[in-house]
Amino acid sequence: MFAPMDSTEIFWVATICVLLAVELATLGLTTIWFVGGALIALAAYECGAGMPLQLILFTCV
Template sequence: MYNDLFGVSPMIFWLILTVILAVSEILTLGLTTIWFALGALAAFISCIMGASLPLQIVVFIIVSVIALLLVRPVSLKLLSGKIVKTNIDALIGRKVNVSKDIDNIKETGNVILDGTTWNARSLEDDVVISSGETVVIEKVEGNKLIVKRA
């Protein structure tokens, strides 16, 4: 009754789908298609074991959903802790000293960061931060550090 799936045997279909989804995951590294690749692999194995096509489809759906719901949150949690901030991202949250009063209205303000003078602006337009104060870098916009009082 079910001799083919999209014009090929179910075994070949599940194998091709597994490879396509796995390669897609390798290229994107977004933890999006790996769960469905696992489901396709499970369907492929069930096909080898002689399961009917409807059962293979059910296996694909169940394994994909279970992997997505149970494993993805744990994977994201483990991977997110190992990301090391670099370049501009590494500046966010650092404390620096104000070397020239920061006044957004007058468009003035500097801070010293690692021995280099940076233009700085306050996170809030109506706040003037005096020279000598310590501030925290909130974000970077072009060549300006956006800061707030520590």
């Protein structure tokens, strides 16, 4: 079975969903980069990285 999601994981998944919705609405390829950053930050969270590193990865992508 899957483990329940905690608040940080929910935050990154919600961020990905919102940014994808904005990208689909605008089709300007502007927010797609932030989606990539959120995916990298989510992967970093899953590997045990702290929030400061996740935010750095999110903004650097």
